Amino acid sequence: MIEAPAPLPPAATGLRGQARWRGLAGNRLMAAGGLMAALIVIVALLAPLIAPLPGDADTATHPFLVLHPPSARHWFGTDQVGRDVFSRVLYGARVSPLIAAAVLVFACAIGIPLGICAGYFGGWLDEVIMRVTDIFLAFPPLLLALAFAAVLPASLTSLTIAIGITWWPWYTRLIRGQAASVAGRAYIESCRALGIPRRRIILRHILPNSITPLIVQVSLDVGGVILTASALSFLGLGAQDPTPDWGLMVSEGESYFTTAWWVVTFPGIAILLTAFAFNLLGDGLRDLLDPRRDLLR
Amino acid sequence: MIVYVARRLALAVVVVAGVIALTFVVARVVPGDPAATWAGPHASAAQLAAARRFLGLDRPPAAQLLAYFAGILTGNWGVSIHTHQPVLSDIGTAAPASLELVSAALIMAIAAGIPLGLVSARWPGRSLDHAIRAGSILGVSMPIFWMALILQLVFAQRLRLLPAAGEYSSGLLFTHPLARHTGFDVIDALITGNWPMLGSTLSHLALPAVVVAAYPAGLITRLVRAQVLDTIGETHVQMIRALGFPERAVFGRFAMKLAWNPVAAAVALVFGYSLVNTFLVESIFDWPGLGSYTAASVSSLDTPAILGVTLFIALVYVAANLIVDIIQAGLDPRIRLR
Amino acid sequence: MRLQVSELTVRFGTRQVAHIGDFSLGEAEIVGLAGESGSGKSMTTLAILGLAHTVGATVTGSIRLDGTELTSMSQRELRDVRGRRIAAIFQSPAMAFSPVFKVGSVVLRALRLHGMTRAEAAEAAARALRQVLLPTGLLDRYPAQLSGGQLQRVAIAIAIALRAEILLADEPTSALDVTVQAEVLDVLRDLRDRQGMSVLFISHDLAVVAELCDRVAIMHDGRIVEQGPATQVLSAPRHSYTAGLLAAVPSIRDSAHR
Numbered sequence: 001m002i003e004a005p006a007p008l009p010p011a012a013t014g015l016r017g018q019a020r021w022r023g024l025a026g027n028r029l030m031a032a033g034g035l036m037a038a039l040i041v042i043v044a045l046l047a048p049l050i051a052p053l054p055g056d057a058d059t060a061t062h063p064f065l066v067l068h069p070p071s072a073r074h075w076f077g078t079d080q081v082g083r084d085v086f087s088r089v090l091y092g093a094r095v096s097p098l099i100a101a102a103v104l105v106f107a108c109a110i111g112i113p114l115g116i117c118a119g120y121f122g123g124w125l126d127e128v129i130m131r132v133t134d135i136f137l138a139f140p141p142l143l144l145a146l147a148f149a150a151v152l153p154a155s156l157t158s159l160t161i162a163i164g165i166t167w168w169p170w171y172t173r174l175i176r177g178q179a180a181s182v183a184g185r186a187y188i189e190s191c192r193a194l195g196i197p198r199r200r201i202i203l204r205h206i207l208p209n210s211i212t213p214l215i216v217q218v219s220l221d222v223g224g225v226i227l228t229a230s231a232l233s234f235l236g237l238g239a240q241d242p243t244p245d246w247g248l249m250v251s252e253g254e255s256y257f258t259t260a261w262w263v264v265t266f267p268g269i270a271i272l273l274t275a276f277a278f279n280l281l282g283d284g285l286r287d288l289l290d291p292r293r294d295l296l297r
Numbered sequence: 298m299i300v301y302v303a304r305r306l307a308l309a310v311v312v313v314a315g316v317i318a319l320t321f322v323v324a325r326v327v328p329g330d331p332a333a334t335w336a337g338p339h340a341s342a343a344q345l346a347a348a349r350r351f352l353g354l355d356r357p358p359a360a361q362l363l364a365y366f367a368g369i370l371t372g373n374w375g376v377s378i379h380t381h382q383p384v385l386s387d388i389g390t391a392a393p394a395s396l397e398l399v400s401a402a403l404i405m406a407i408a409a410g411i412p413l414g415l416v417s418a419r420w421p422g423r424s425l426d427h428a429i430r431a432g433s434i435l436g437v438s439m440p441i442f443w444m445a446l447i448l449q450l451v452f453a454q455r456l457r458l459l460p461a462a463g464e465y466s467s468g469l470l471f472t473h474p475l476a477r478h479t480g481f482d483v484i485d486a487l488i489t490g491n492w493p494m495l496g497s498t499l500s501h502l503a504l505p506a507v508v509v510a511a512y513p514a515g516l517i518t519r520l521v522r523a524q525v526l527d528t529i530g531e532t533h534v535q536m537i538r539a540l541g542f543p544e545r546a547v548f549g550r551f552a553m554k555l556a557w558n559p560v561a562a563a564v565a566l567v568f569g570y571s572l573v574n575t576f577l578v579e580s581i582f583d584w585p586g587l588g589s590y591t592a593a594s595v596s597s598l599d600t601p602a603i604l605g606v607t608l609f610i611a612l613v614y615v616a617a618n619l620i621v622d623i624i625q626a627g628l629d630p631r632i633r634l635r
Numbered sequence: 636m637r638l639q640v641s642e643l644t645v646r647f648g649t650r651q652v653a654h655i656g657d658f659s660l661g662e663a664e665i666v667g668l669a670g671e672s673g674s675g676k677s678m679t680t681l682a683i684l685g686l687a688h689t690v691g692a693t694v695t696g697s698i699r700l701d702g703t704e705l706t707s708m709s710q711r712e713l714r715d716v717r718g719r720r721i722a723a724i725f726q727s728p729a730m731a732f733s734p735v736f737k738v739g740s741v742v743l744r745a746l747r748l749h750g751m752t753r754a755e756a757a758e759a760a761a762r763a764l765r766q767v768l769l770p771t772g773l774l775d776r777y778p779a780q781l782s783g784g785q786l787q788r789v790a791i792a793i794a795i796a797l798r799a800e801i802l803l804a805d806e807p808t809s810a811l812d813v814t815v816q817a818e819v820l821d822v823l824r825d826l827r828d829r830q831g832m833s834v835l836f837i838s839h840d841l842a843v844v845a846e847l848c849d850r851v852a853i854m855h856d857g858r859i860v861e862q863g864p865a866t867q868v869l870s871a872p873r874h875s876y877t878a879g880l881l882a883a884v885p886s887i888r889d890s891a892h893r
Contacts, residue, residue: 029430135315139611140569146576147323147607150595223438231577234442235595250443254581257446258454268443275438283434530690532730538686540745540793541717554735 030284036277044093056083057091057244067260077262079253085262088244089270095245096274099160100225104218106164111171112207112214118172119179120206126176133169141166142228149237156245159238163228167221174217178210216289220282223275230271246271301626309619314366316611320604321365325358369608375601379594384605387590392609393480394464395579395586399571401483401506403564406513411553411560413514414521419548421526429518436515442577445508449581452504459504462583465497505582509574513567520563524556558625565621569614636661637833638683638721638801643696645678645687645857652692653678653857660801663831665823667844667865669880670854676837680723680803685713700801719749722794726806728786732778738786739774742793749797756796763796764789766829767822784815791822794832801833802826808843820847841884845869853877 048054052073056062062082070077076085118129136144148162182188183206191201230247232238239245241252246267253263340348349355356364368374374385417429453461460466464482465475473493478485483502486495528534529552537551538544572587579588587606594602638660645653653675660666668676681687685705687694698705700720705713717723725731732738739760746756761771767788778786787807794802804823808816824847826832838844844851845865852862853876861874872878 131311131315134312135319138312138316138615139319139607140573140614142570142573142576143607143610146573146591146595147320147603150598150603151323151600227438227440230440231442234577235592237595247440247442250440250446254446257450261450264443264446268440268447271440271443272435272438275440276435279434279438532725532727533733535681535686535689536723536725536731536790537733537741538689539684539717539723540741541714541719541748542745543711543714551733551736554733558735 027284027288029280030288033277033280033282033284036273037281040093040274040277041097043090044097047090047094051084051087051090053084053087054091056087057242059242067256067263069260070262076266077260079249079263080256080260085249085266088249089246089266091244092246092249092267092270093274095156095239095243096226096229096271097222099156099163099229100222100278102160103163103167103225103229104221106160107167107171108214108218110164110168112175114168115172115175116179116202116206116210119176119181119210120183120202122180122183126180129172129176133172136166136169137173139166141224142231145228145232146235146237149232154237154240156239156243159229159232162232162237163225167225170221171214171217174214175210178213179206182206182209212289216282216286219285220279222282223277223279226271226275226278298626302623305619305622309615312615313612316615317366317369317608318362320608320611321362323607324365324600324604374605374608377594377599377602377605379597379599379602384601387602388587388605388609391585391587391590393586394482394584395572395575395588397481397483398502398505398509398575398579398584398586399568401502402509402571403513403568405506405510406517406567407560407564409510410514410517411521414518414556415525415548415553417518417522418525418529418552419544421522430522433515433518433522436511436518439511439515441508441511441574442581444511445505445578445581448504448508460497460501462501462581464501464584465494466501505575505578505584508578509571512574513564513571516563516567517560520559521553521556524559525552528552528555561621561624565617568617569610572610572613637701638835639697639699640683641697643679643682643694643698645675645682646693646695647691651857653682653854655679655696655859658852658859658862660833660835662833663827664849665827665834665836665847667848667851668835668837668854669841669844669851670839671880672839675857676839676854677805679835680805680837683803684717684721684723685710715749718745718793718799719797720799721801721803722797722799723803723805724787724790724794724807727810728783728790728807729778729810731790732786734778736777737774738776738778738781738789742774742789742796745793746796759796760792763792766795766825767792768818782815783811784818787811787819788822791819791826795826795830798830799832801835803835803837805837806839807836809838809840816843823847841869841880853880 043050047057051057053060060083062078065074065078065082067080068074068078068082074084074086076089079085079088114129118126139147144166145162148165149158152158152162188201188205191205229238230245230250233245233247234251236251239248241248249267250264250271253260253267257264372385374383374388376382377384377387380387413429413433417426420426449461452459473491475482475485475491475494476489478488482498483495485491486498525548529548534547534552537547542551575584575586576588576591578584579586580592583589587610591603591606593599594606636659640655640658643653643655643658644651668679670676678687678692681690681692682694683698683705685694685708694706696706700716705716708716732741742760743753743756746759747753751759760774764771764773769785769788769792773781773785773789781789791802802823807823808819811819820843823834823836827834836844836848848865850863851865851868852859853868853872853874854860855876861868861872861877868877869881872881
């Protein structure tokens with residue numbers, strides 16, 4: 001028997017090709033992430049029922065309960081105006097994923113049509129669209145969102161628009177690459193030769209075949225959008241009081257942090273766990289559907 | 298190689314022109330009247346008109362865009378409403394501190410990320426691999442501002458291991474004043490042999506840098522792991538093994554060589570990203586860099602300053618990508634031979 | 636016999652992919668291992684080199700090199716054998732060289748790994764390249780700049796420079812043009828005649844095997860169904876599978892008669 005160092009789990013191929021075992025581990029990751037994400041969504045949906053003091057997530061204040069440490073009555077303690085942090089954290093689960101969903105829908109709504117046009121029609125339209133995306137992509141994501149959010153009046157809507165504007169170029173790029181390669185395939189030529197109307201070709205052939213990497217990217221991006229949104233809210237550019245946005249809660253509690261650690265800690269953990277869950281999910285999905293893709297955007 | 302560099306440079310110039318135009322557009326999206334903000338709430342009509350003329354708002358948009366372009370290229374990036382200083386000089390003062398922070402963070406991230414990624418790829422599927430993978434995903438999921446607060450509380454306040462804020466102990470300003478040459482404190486202290494100052498700046502740099510390093514470290518670890526695993530099944534790696542090379546050379550030298558390229562690309566991408574991340578931690582650590590400047594500009598709605606910083610960082614980002622593209626072409630001959 | 640294989644079994648988990656009951660390789664001879672793709676031929680190379688575990692396979696049985704049992708050696712001991720005593724070349728030469736290293740870099744590093752000094756390595760590499768009819772300047776190039784045939788000859792040159800006793804050639808000409816193929820085959824014959832090397836020539840191309848090999852073993856479904864002198868096996872096959880393989884080989888002579 002040959003003595004061997006740590007062997008790889010059984011691989012499907014020999015000298016040529018790559019070990020496919022990554023798929024196995026990916027499934028576990030995805031399951032864990034999916035479970036956590038599902039839990040968070042359930043919490044968000046059931047918040048009005050689970051939260052002990054739902055009014056605290058809204059305009060209620062309790063001047064005599066200011067900055068109480070965690071106790072049996074207030075599991076996460078109370079904040080600087082006496083609101084129950086636990087209830088607010090629970091309600092916050094409704095805010096972040098919602099923003100993420102809105103942003104991603106917005107980005108897809110702009111990015112997919114533009115990308116398909118650029119990829120299918122090619123030529124000068126493609127060039128123009130690509131240069132425009134190049135320019136948007138020249139900015140790190142948070143920066144452009146920051147700039148837009150700073151010039152718009154602070155609100156959740158502005159936040160969504162600001163982040164959405166920064167996000168669509170990635171998707172345009174992605175779809176365009178896919179659409180271009182699909183459009184170049186022989187069977188599309190035959191479709192055209194058969195006289196099938198352009199719209200039909202695009203909707204029934206180009207679009208469905210280009211969409212898979214986008215699905216992977218979107219799932220990977222949920223965590224990123226949540227972090228960006230909470231960062232902008234932390235800076236005061238997004239959610240405003242009394243919205244129970246996690247980022248906002250952290251910034252509100254910052255001044256009291258050294259004496260009342262709970263106001264900052266629990267919302268932050270919520271952000272971390274949510275981003276973590278969706279990142280795990282996205283990662284696992286990527287391993288499953290599109291393992292060759294770049295880890296970079 | 299020269300041809301490749303020239304091509305990339307030309308493309309970068311086009312992108313920069315577009316970036317400047319975009320910031321101009323953003324500036325014009327501002328609701329409200331910049332002239333009114335500039336002149337103040339009690340301005341008379343004549344003062345408003347003067348402000349308007351001063352800010353160039355009375356000319357047609359095309360002319361304004363050209364003037365903006367001309368201004369940017371000649372160094373006139375507008376004047377900060379808050380500090381009343383030229384934005385460019387404000388940036389010049391604040392930038393080195395942020396660049397220092399990001400550089401330190403990236404060095405940490407690379408120093409941690411590459412070995413961790415290699416270890417992960419070497420024994421995939423084992424518990425160490427899972428732990429490293431989970432850790433790296435945790436790193437990229439971290440809300441930076443929160444991590445900054447937590448670390449500051451734990452290490453600075455409670456454990457008293459590291460300083461809480463500032464670039465260096467202010468007391469040292471009197472006993473060991475720091476001569477400024479480059480504007481970068483650590484480098485200045487190093488080249489002037491100012492050891493107490495060097496120690497102080499490094500210890501003050503530690504916490505903020507670790508916070509900013511979390512995301513890049515996670516990214517680089519995952520990247521190295523994926524790249525090495527991708528190549529490890531390929532024929533050329535088997536050939537290296539068949540020639541008798543030990544596993545650590547197979548991974549360390551041969552598989553890693555192919556990974557440097559994407560790692561370099563990641564570092565460029567993440568440089569700009571981290572530069573913006575500093576916005577979130579600088580005010581927490583009293584770090585006098587672009588982040589604090591921007592945070593102050595945001596709270597006072599100082600549009601020229603915000604846009605100036607945006608433009609600056611975008612330009613840094615374009616430059617970083619350009620440099621990395623060139624380095625990549627140098628590292629991987631396939632790119633320039635294409 | 637330089638290399639003696641007996642009861643060698645290669646498994647992926649519980650699935651057996653190859654079983655070689657009795658096979659040997661002598662000095663100065665080219666032995667062909669022929670069969671369809673997927674018959675388990677390639678695993679033989681990895682198994683002999685002790686690298687089967689890198690693709691997740693386990694190996695049992697005996698592989699003796701000049702009397703020494705390879706299967707009981709540690710990885711460290713095997714590393715001394717690899718390249719130095721048993722060399723290997725692979726099917727796709729363009730894929731066998733890392734695209735980001737200069738060809739010479741790999742060659743010289745391999746030589747120095749096995750104990751040569753920088754000067755000795757440079758000298759040995761130059762001599763080996765001359766023997767395979769390649770200019771030494773080739774070492775400064777990247778794999779993308781060389782042809783498949785040239786790369787394959789560089790791989791063989793490494794074996795020559797290290798004075799390997801055995802060369803395992805895994806489908807070395809399958810990815811090459813017929814004319815380039817001929818060059819590589821010439822080099823292999825040269826190895827046998829001038830160097831006294833034992834060459835294991837793995838291929839699915841019976842025509843090439845017939846042309847090149849002294850002895851041949853036919854593999855089917857992971858087992859050797861027939862082996863013996865090439866002329867005998869290929870002209871008067873005893874096993875039905877061999878006969879079937881031979882019948883499937885198109886011959887220029889046949890088509891000329893039509």
